[in-house]
Structures are given as structure tokens and as C-alpha cells.
Amino acid sequence: MNSIISQWKADLLRTVRDRRFLLISLIMPVTFYLIFIHDGKAAIAGTDWGAYFMVSMASFGVVGAAVNTLGVRLSAERQGGWVRWLRTTPLSAVGYALVKVATQLLISLIIVLVVFLAAHVDQAVTLSTGRWAVLLAWLWIGSVPFAALGVLIGLAKTSAQVLGTLAFVGLSLLGGLLTPVQSLSPTMRTLAYWMPTYRYADPAWNLLAGRSLGLSNMAYLVGYTVIFLAAAAFVQQHLDSHPNAN
Amino acid sequence: MNPVICFDHVTKSFTHTRAVDDVSLKIFAGQSVTLLGPNGAGKSTSIALMLGLQKPTSGRVTLFGANPVRSISHERLGVVLQNVSIPDRLRVTECINLARGFYPHPLPLSTLLHLSGLEADAHLWANSLSGGKMRRLQFALAMAGDPHLLFLDEPTVGMDVAAKHHFWDTLHTLVTAGKTILLTTHDLNEADLISSRVIVMNHGRIVADAAPEVIKTQFASRQIHFSCATTDLLDALQNWPETVSVESRGQHYTISTRDSDQTLRRLLGRPWPIHDVLVTGGGLEEAFMRLTKEETK
Structure with a gap:
């Protein structure tokens, strides 16, 4: 347990000192929110644009942190042999994974809170305390499939940075986080419905409009999590069966 | 006496090669052992097996009497590996404290800084250290848990002559204090200076296992x-x-x-x-x- 706390402390220190992380995960969604919002009171999908786009940007930030930052960081630690050394210490593989998940969850929480705060201050988005809490809880827990995708990307060797950026931008664009699905062509809209990013943000949009979260959204997210984790396990096993792997 | 490391008819095969071929060996507490062999001799794989980084295809490996894959058996182990880059955005002291946190009975930070001669560099970013100092930091990380068994893979690569001698003196002190040391090196002078036992591997097998003097008189x-x-x-x-x-x-x-x-x-x-x-x-x-x-x- 002590070894987990020690690793977590170091991970948090490194995260706070990471400018790339601050830029992508915190400043970018907040800036986009402030720049692209013009009429926060416009109606969209049963709610107003100020609240709708707040969810979009919170999701955008969380996906970026998980897919891009986490993936690049895991890959760097593996590539640099650091993970191999850690495996010779009493810190277990499960402990290492727990720390990464805990750090990622904390980061997601902070991103969502910061975007909420920006929306509340700039566009006077107001919700009941209960609804704020449910929205926060969903955006927090629903980020799990993206953490799984981050783990998968982290297994890539030198290409993790490129893959992470591609997945982040691609999933955000196609999933309707940057432009609402309602404004997309029918083809693009059908494609968006397949995206984990859409399935992650849609329950939060539903919450704003007073609709139910939507069971099919959950099914998609669970399915994606299973696929990403299975792919990660497969790649890991493949790496382990080679003499020079860790 | 129970061995610190025990290989019982251990074989490790990969798709196209048999890297370790029916090896049995025992290393006891207080021994200072060097593992020698040309590239591809099975050294690295044997090490990976001892540290629990790989599982044997057949046979049994134990570390302190336990399965080395279990991380609990690593509490009395300290390791310096090759080609390990220290994570970025951590200072030298933070890095050492991170490692100290992994072990139940860590050495004090000041002792570790002194052992590795990094007192003056304590507040620098760890990954900005020069090659020789990086090796010393890795030594400090390996010593963090006050290990009984110290495993060193090419520990003096990148060190200048003075640093090497200082390092060898430190190892001598540790051997005198009863620590078990397992070393791989390309510097045969280093093996001769530090070890009381030399194990030579070739083609996945042990071809010699004796005191350096015995090996020298027998084969040189x-x-x-x-x-x-x-x-x-x-x-x-x-x-x-x-x-x-x-x-x-x-x-x-x-x-x-x-x-x-x-x-x-x-x-x-x-x-x-x-x-x-x-x-x-x-x-x-x-x-x-x-x-x-x-x-x-």
C-alpha cells in the first residue's frame, strides 16, 4: 500500500509540472469554450447552447487527457525501461495500474470542474446542485473507455504520440464534440453515432435536457471498453513472448 | 543454508531459440558473483528469470525461496538495470524518495545521497544528469530498500576511472557487510576485483562456475x-x-x-x-x- 502511495505522489507531482498536459487538457477546452460560444442562450437539443457546449468541451478535455496524455506517458515509461525496473521493485503490476487509473480519474475530475466553472462564470450556466453532481459523476465515470484506449495507445512504441493525437482529434471531430451532431450531414451523423466520444457526451446532453441517460449509450461504452482492453491484453501478450520485451 | 537464488533445471525457450538450456545453480547469502558470457549466451534471459521479468518454460526459479514473479519477493532486492531512463519532471531527491517508498525498511535519504555521491546534485532534475551520475542515481535507487541482494547489470558503464574506483570501494564495503552481490560486466578486471565467484555462460549453459583464481589457473x-x-x-x-x-x-x-x-x-x-x-x-x-x-x- 505504501508503494502505491509513493508512486501516486510522484505521478501527481509530474502531472502538475507537465506543461503539455496543462495546455492540452485544461487550457484548450476552456479557451475553445470561451472563443466558440457566441449566443449561449440559443436552444439546442432540448437545452441551451451554453450548457450543451460546456458538456462538449468537458468531454473534449477528458478524452484528450486520457487518449493523448496518458497514452504518451505510458509509452514513454515503457520505452525508457522504467516499467521494467519498476517490475523488479515491490510495486506490483496491479499497483502500477491502480496508480495510473487513480491519477487519470483525478485529472478527469479537475478538467470537468474547470470547464464547469468557466461555463458558469462566462455564460452564467446554472443548474440545480443535484444536476451538477450527476453531470459531474457521469463525465467522470464515463471516461473509463478512453483510459482503456490510452492504455492501448501506450503500448505503441515510438508512434504513441502520433496515434494519440490522431485518436484525440479524430474522435472529437467525428463524435460531435467540436461541432454538434445536429449540424452534421446525415452520413457524418450516422458515423458520429458509432463514436465512443458521442456515446460519452450524449448521456450528459440528455441529463441537461431532462431525458434519461440512454441504455444504448452505456452498451456502446461497455463494448468499446472491452474491445480496447482486449486489444491491449493481446498486444501485451505478443510483446511478452519476445526475448527482448520487458 | 537456503540459497538466495536457486535455478532448478531451468529452461527458457523462445520461438526460434533456447536461450537458457537446463541450467541449475545456487547463489548463497554473502557471495559476490559475476555472470559472464558473450552476447546471446543466455545471461540477459537468466537475469530476467531471476528478477521475475520472465517465466521459465520448464524448471523452477526461486528468489529468497519464493517465486520471483511475485513482487513481495522483491522487498530485499535492489536492482540496477541497463538502458533505464529515469522519468522526467522529478528531482533527484524526489526520485530517491519514490524508490524509498516502495520498501518496508528504506535507508535514509542522506545515506543514499552519500553512497551515490550525489549530495551536490540533490535538487537537479533527475533526467538531466550526465551518464555517469545517472548510473550513480540508479545505484541509489537500487540501494533504497537496504537490499540483501544487490543485482547490478553493467554498473560502471559510462563512469570515469575515479568514479569506478569509488564505486568498487563501495561494493567492497557492502560485501564485507554481508550483502549478496550479483554482477554482469564486460570489464573482466571488474569481475576479478569484486567477485569471489565467476559463472561463465555460453549457448544457454554454464561452462564454468568457480572462484576467479581457479578459473584463471584452469583456463588461462x-x-x-x-x-x-x-x-x-x-x-x-x-x-x-x-x-x-x-x-x-x-x-x-x-x-x-x-x-x-x-x-x-x-x-x-x-x-x-x-x-x-x-x-x-x-x-x-x-x-x-x-x-x-x-x-x-
Whole structure:
């Protein structure tokens, strides 16, 4: 347990000192929110644009942190042999994974809170305390499939940075986080419905409009999590069966 | 006494190769052991098995009597690996404290900074250290848990001569304090200085396992050089049973011998006017070359 706390402390220190992380995960969604919002009171999908786009940007930030930052960081630690050394210490593989998940969850929480705060201050988005809490809880827990995708990307060797950026931008664009699905062509809209990013943000949009979260959204997210984790396990096993792997 | 490390008929196969081939060995507490072998001899795989980074295909590996794959068995282990880059955005002290946090009975931070000679660099970013200092930081990380078994993979690569000597002194202190040390190195002088036991591997097997002196006398010959102006001694020298070969260049002679003491006694017992006697060689390097070459044939 002590070894987990020690690793977590170091991970948090490194995260706070990471400018790339601050830029992508915190400043970018907040800036986009402030720049692209013009009429926060416009109606969209049963709610107003100020609240709708707040969810979009919170999701955008969380996906970026998980897919891009986490993936690049895991890959760097593996590539640099650091993970191999850690495996010779009493810190277990499960402990290492727990720390990464805990750090990622904390980061997601902070991103969502910061975007909420920006929306509340700039566009006077107001919700009941209960609804704020449910929205926060969903955006927090629903980020799990993206953490799984981050783990998968982290297994890539030198290409993790490129893959992470591609997945982040691609999933955000196609999933309707940057432009609402309602404004997309029918083809693009059908494609968006397949995206984990859409399935992650849609329950939060539903919450704003007073609709139910939507069971099919959950099914998609669970399915994606299973696929990403299975792919990660497969790649890991493949790496382990080679003499020079860790 | 229970061994610290035990291999019981261990084999590790990969798709196309058998990296470790039916190896059995025991390393006991307080021993200082060097593992030698050319590239591809099975050294790295044996190490990966000892540290629990790989599982054997067959046979059994134990570390402190437990399965090395279980991280609990690593509490009394300290490891310096090659090609490990320290995570970025951590200072030297933070890095050492991170490692200290992994172990139940860590050494104090100040002791570790002193051991590794990094007192002056304590507040620098860890990943900005030079090659030699990076090795010393890795040594500090390996010592963080006050280990009983210290495993060092090429520990002095990148160190200058002074740093190497300081490092060897530190290792001597640890051996005297009863620590078990397992070392791999390409520097045979290092192996000779530090270890009381040398294990030579080739083609996945152990080809020699003995004290460095024993290996040297068994597998390396010594050379006796001297000068003698008067007679031609070539035939007489060649007839001695312990002689391996004799070379002469003018009045200078070089005898390669399996038993330098015996050859010297004979030489000085004869009425020949020999002078400028010098005994050389018999190094671990020659023994190593011979051992791994014989196996290759």
C-alpha cells in the first residue's frame, strides 16, 4: 500500500509540472469554450447552447487527457525501461495500474470542474446542485473507455504520440464534440453515432435536457471498453513472448 | 543454508531459440558473483528469470525461496538495470524518495545521497544528469530498500576511472557487510576485483562456475619472459611437461605455461645465466576467451 502511495505522489507531482498536459487538457477546452460560444442562450437539443457546449468541451478535455496524455506517458515509461525496473521493485503490476487509473480519474475530475466553472462564470450556466453532481459523476465515470484506449495507445512504441493525437482529434471531430451532431450531414451523423466520444457526451446532453441517460449509450461504452482492453491484453501478450520485451 | 537464488533445471525457450538450456545453480547469502558470457549466451534471459521479468518454460526459479514473479519477493532486492531512463519532471531527491517508498525498511535519504555521491546534485532534475551520475542515481535507487541482494547489470558503464574506483570501494564495503552481490560486466578486471565467484555462460549453459583464481589457473596460461645470451634453450624448454609454447626472439624468451611456479623453479635451478625475469598474464580475459571459444567449436 505504501508503494502505491509513493508512486501516486510522484505521478501527481509530474502531472502538475507537465506543461503539455496543462495546455492540452485544461487550457484548450476552456479557451475553445470561451472563443466558440457566441449566443449561449440559443436552444439546442432540448437545452441551451451554453450548457450543451460546456458538456462538449468537458468531454473534449477528458478524452484528450486520457487518449493523448496518458497514452504518451505510458509509452514513454515503457520505452525508457522504467516499467521494467519498476517490475523488479515491490510495486506490483496491479499497483502500477491502480496508480495510473487513480491519477487519470483525478485529472478527469479537475478538467470537468474547470470547464464547469468557466461555463458558469462566462455564460452564467446554472443548474440545480443535484444536476451538477450527476453531470459531474457521469463525465467522470464515463471516461473509463478512453483510459482503456490510452492504455492501448501506450503500448505503441515510438508512434504513441502520433496515434494519440490522431485518436484525440479524430474522435472529437467525428463524435460531435467540436461541432454538434445536429449540424452534421446525415452520413457524418450516422458515423458520429458509432463514436465512443458521442456515446460519452450524449448521456450528459440528455441529463441537461431532462431525458434519461440512454441504455444504448452505456452498451456502446461497455463494448468499446472491452474491445480496447482486449486489444491491449493481446498486444501485451505478443510483446511478452519476445526475448527482448520487458 | 537456503540459497538466495536457486535455478532448478531451468529452461527458457523462445520461438526460434533456447536461450537458457537446463541450467541449475545456487547463489548463497554473502557471495559476490559475476555472470559472464558473450552476447546471446543466455545471461540477459537468466537475469530476467531471476528478477521475475520472465517465466521459465520448464524448471523452477526461486528468489529468497519464493517465486520471483511475485513482487513481495522483491522487498530485499535492489536492482540496477541497463538502458533505464529515469522519468522526467522529478528531482533527484524526489526520485530517491519514490524508490524509498516502495520498501518496508528504506535507508535514509542522506545515506543514499552519500553512497551515490550525489549530495551536490540533490535538487537537479533527475533526467538531466550526465551518464555517469545517472548510473550513480540508479545505484541509489537500487540501494533504497537496504537490499540483501544487490543485482547490478553493467554498473560502471559510462563512469570515469575515479568514479569506478569509488564505486568498487563501495561494493567492497557492502560485501564485507554481508550483502549478496550479483554482477554482469564486460570489464573482466571488474569481475576479478569484486567477485569471489565467476559463472561463465555460453549457448544457454554454464561452462564454468568457480572462484576467479581457479578459473584463471584452469583456463588461462601464464607467460614467463626472460633474457639469456649464451645458449639456445628452445628445445630444453619445450620438453617441460607444463609448457604450452615457447617463443624466442634473439636472446629474449617467452614461455607460456600452465604452472608458472613449477617453470620458475626449473628455470632458476638450471645453471643458465638468465636475467630480467617477468611473469605476466593468466588474466580472466584469456580464460574467458578460451572458455567461450572452446564451446563455439
